[in-house]
Amino acid sequence: MIAGVARDLRAEAERANERRVLVLAGDRDRGVDAAYDAVESLGVDDGAVTMVSTREGFRFEETRPRNADELLGRTREAVVLDCHERFVPNALGRAVGAVDGGGLLVLLTPPLDDWPGIRDRFDDSLAVPPFGIGDVTGRFRERLVATLRAHPGIAVVALGDSAADDAVERDGLTGADGSGDDDAPDGPDAVGGPDERSAPPGARFPAAAYGACLTADQARALRAFESLADPGAAVVVESDRGRGKSSAAGLAAGALATAGRDVLVTAPAFRNAAEVFARARDLIGGEADGDGDEADPGSREGGANEREIRTPAGGRVRFLPPATAADVAGEADAAVVDEAAALPVRLLEGLLDAPAVAFCTTVHGYEGAGRGFAVRFRERLLDSRFAVRDVRLDEPIRYARDDPVEAWASRALLLDARPAVDAAVGDAAVGDATYRALDPDDLCADETLLGEAFGLLVAAHYRTEPNDLARLLDAPNLLARALVADGRVVAVALLAREGGLDAATRRGMYEGERVRGNMVPDVLTSQLRDEGAAAPRGLRTVRIATHHALRDAGFGARLLDEVHAEFAGDLDYFSVGYGATPRLLRFWRRAGYRTVHLSTSRNDASGEYSAVMLRPETAAGRDLLDRHAVAFRDRERDGLSDAHRDVDPDVVRGALRACPAAAPVDLTETEWRSVVGASVGPGMYDTAPGAFRDLALAALIDGEPALDDREERLLVRKVLQGRPWEGVADELGYVSTSACMRALGDAYVPVVERYGTEFARKERERFTSE
Template sequence: MTLADLVVALRTEAERANERRLLTLAGDRECGLDAARDALATLDDPDATVLTTREGVGTHPDGADRLLGTTQTAVVLDCHDGFSANVLGRVVGAVDGGGLLVLVTPPLDAWSGSEYADERLAVPPFTAADVTGHFRRRLADTIRAHPGAAVVDVDAGTVEHDGLTDPPPARSHTPPSVPADATFPPDAYEACLTADQADALSALERLRDGAAVVVEADRGRGKSAAAGLAAGSLAAAGRDVLVTAPAYRNAAEVFERAEALLTTLGTLDGRADDHTLTATGGGRVRFLAPDEAGCLPDDPDAVVVDEAAALPVRRLTAFLDAPAVAFVTTVHGYEGTGRGFDVRFRDHLAESDRDVVDARLDDPIRYAAGDPVEVWAFRALLLDARPAADQLVADATPADATYRALDAAALTADEHLLREAFGLLVLAHYRTEPDDLARLLDAPNLDCRALTVDGHVAAVALLAREGGLSESRRTAMYEGARVRGNMLPDVLTSQLRDLEAGRPVGYRVLRIATHHAVRSTGFGSRLLADCHDEFGDAVDWFGVGYGATPRLVRFWERNGYRTVHCSTTRNATSGEYSAIMLRPTSDAGEALHDRHTRRFRARIRDGLSDALDDLAPDVARAVLRATDGAPPPSLTDHEWRVVAAAAFGPGLYDAAPGAFRDLALASLLDPDGSLDDRQERLLVRKPLQAGDWETVADDLNYVSTRQCMRALGAAYRPLVERFGTDAAEEERRRYGSD
């Protein structure tokens, strides 16, 4: 069979079944690209997309991003130098039913070799020679083994596997209909392509009543289109609809469908800007990034959160303050999974006072159910990876678990182990990408450890080796150069100006996840303790950087980690400030920890009234309390008299605000602090963050500013007694306080 014959045969059966086919052209790169051009000529498709590494799609996937939301009859992806699993994941979804996905690859037997190693995984001080090929070997194996995947050896000019499956003809979709009680325009339902999509649109009508609507589906089912039709219907009725997503490209389909519907209805007034549609009745559909949208600016009537599972719980919870909200999310996918959404957010949703309406779309729109290319992509990129079933670990205790290394060889040899471990890692973070699977299997700086119960993964940790950098690399980092895979040394060096921070070697805990069936029972702490025992003598420090919440800070503090930095900007997606914590294990690690602890204490005093003036008080309390070695406050005798007079007599806070700030900081850094939670929040909001009295009183639920002022004075009394000098004691006694 010639290549032309194979292409015709693949295309013919793909069109008959409304499925897609995968064609792999393996061998020399130029021969592969020539063969791809011949294949496209056979298809007679001048609009087919060819993505090559010369366009930079391996490291800069803009070309692949342009395909999001589009449909193609054929896409060619060059998988030679700069190959990226992220790009492959994006490209797969762009091929329409009846179309071909063409991969131009090295020889499949040689693809895992060092000459094809992904240099992006060579984190300094490692080199490309240290990158393994397990991911690429696994990818090649799935291509060879999967139905609907043809393989051509372009060097030999032979068809290794024709990929033909002789499928039955495609079944037509169940046509949608307009519900008898529909309140959205009939044109919206007539724009639906499946009955599933119409059912989802009907569920989204409940946004008119203030409900929280959850729409879940795999990719290609039309969930974003249904959300767009709902947004257009609401805007046509004069409603203000705020749309948010991790990036505008995620929500582009929402806007396209909303605009098309408003045009059909004759109510489109225009685009106020690139991200805003206006309707003639005063309604609109507008996009804002999650950090802006979380404040609900201009009081929208409804919010649509697309790719909701890609956002953290804190951000999602904020949207429950909207009059109505729709969470549109992917069940299986790397921009967040529906399973993660369920585990992390459903309890918050259930505890709200909202009526919750669920809708799920199962029927693919652009290709038939069971499409072999979709099934292959799910397997090859572990898009449907999930943890072990609850009942397999639910009754276990940390003492029942076995600590074990999950090296790449073990993971690739045991598909169930790989799926369980990676499924937990996907749930541990709201943004996990296909490239993370390649890193897990091939990156030389990563180590994976787990606790297993009867062979099933109950907890997993991914550790990244950082530091140990040469003097020249440390100097370059200090002068602004970025060094891959060394996040903690990078921050400590480039931002905090420590030229020696990259010298000690450490392990950063990149991810840690516990199965939700045994969460909060000690598995995470047991796993960390075992990692510390195994690696502690080989490195100088353990560290972690994460979006700070009080619960997470307390977890890391309990496990021996101490705060050395709090970022001064919020993460644009999570909306959280990041904490960096260290756990030293050697003299070099102690020195690194101690000097950054001192510097953190010195800068946080003023930072809280500047860049961190909106840091949540409970987060501030947690990160400060998790800092080692707080010295006593250093106030002059005069300052002590002012503070003592304000606490016990007629003194004024405004007479020495710096002294009140120093004493507040000393109290919050003190592990034996005696104030209650509300008093500590008051110390954060007023003396440290310098909030005005009215705002602070309102934030902390005081009935008046006068009551708030009295409460602050009362909060300082035990501080004067604990830290005060003879001058403070003399002033205190002046007002009859014994």
């Protein structure tokens, strides 16, 4: 029976160029056996099937739920997702995106009525101390089950004790026959094959490249890619999954290589760029010509030959891993970055060394949920030397436009969640907005409320993903609050309760155990060696987002004020941890938060150093802030010339200005002679760098005396970070090294006035009195 259901689903999916889902609900072992029967009935090669499971030993390609990102950028005829033991929402998003038109997604689940009440290993990850797994709810799966039972294209089979006891609850057939599919490659909207069409007038790429495009969208993207032949060009191609962006990038890479260009391709892994290389190879019409062994036919990584294609004109298309590609980007003629949103911002920045560069990124779906590209990197690209061209692909290629599985996944995982449209909120006034709790039950009952709130989080942050939807609905330590204007969500905050941990847990954390969900207590305890830091109770702002149409209108500050008022009597401190930028440091300082830590390495996703800030509410909170502010001040005195030597000077200024621990100034007479001499006499900075450092730290923390921005940056770059004079002068725009030196002396004149002792003042008078 299951084989028949699977065959019928597959046949209809192929006719309509759509996808289908088969849910096998019941015992896990029976589900695995049934999945084998279903896949065998499809008549597909085992090599086109992936099994996502915590178990091993299947004859298909295998990956674990936590490693399901291996499916990014790939196409499979069938994917089997084992939802028993560890059901990871991210893995579901990846699995759906990998299924090709005419293909089947098979879900192995517990009985659907029981599933929301079952707790598995993913739920255990939501049970952060002091909460237990019994505190985790099943709202996310309850909602998911409802979508499985309601959406078209999804078959549900309730597994019995034997095959004879299986029952088909839904056959998943929609009646589609493909006759109305205008989005199939051979349909009326298709661009046509090579024999039907030539290149556009004035095209620089060969006609064969345009002939290989399957939609007008792809042809437009290819035309934009032509600009990569010229230095200083950047192309950004955005699309949902299945729109052919990777194929267009591959055709462009092949065309450039055919003209003799060296094209560097990178992606999270080679398998993610396989489509790029397949299309480039098809266009070039030759075999790869690289050194090394041939790849195993079943390899997803590719051997040396698969990773490089050479052309008779001396061009080539070659793949390098992201970190390597970022180091050598300047040596290529052009770089193509596929699945750009899945790469850390710091690596994307390195790829800007290429003479010309293209970024292909998915705007919805799992890859699009890694928002580092859209939220952080896009601004940097627009501020760069490149002339940027944007292309958006909307026409599906891998499956039809009305594919029911795409609609189901978008709703179930909120992959298309968006804030309210601008027109609906543009006239909102901050004083008229209503503060409200976003209770998970209310969110589940109101799809519009859920979509707008989650959409704000997705649009404003580089790390919102399907797992976060499950956390929002089920995690016991998370709370959500919002401002609502005329019924629309205009600002939202996701909050996490932290701390309040018992002595045994604190001791384990101090000795190296990881305690989930307590980010700030963990940093203060395990990294900064404060065993008592996890005792006070805190509330951390995990995310805060304001509708982009209302930025800088005070909604974020108003929302924080409301949160502070609601929870002030219920905890010891508020906290936040985030990728530090000058703007955000100012925002949080104005909200009453103070710096206690700056990470010693960059965040891979944002490319920024993370700041931790506290706002105390009780004596315990103030004591926590005081001791860590002092420790932060003392660390930075030396750390800025070591681990923080490359931190942006404006980030350093903002972090220090928000530190409440005043820096002591206790210089010897010898040190004062050096400082005074360098500021108003013939002295030199190099004779007492430590004294200059103490004074710079005090001035930047106190904000006194009032130095201008360039003078403060000079104190950071030269005095605190110890950069060479030549580099500092060039970066800060001084006409010469000597001018930079004189400027440093001038900056210390008011510093000496502010912090100088009686001895220092007398020393100064020796050079300033007439």
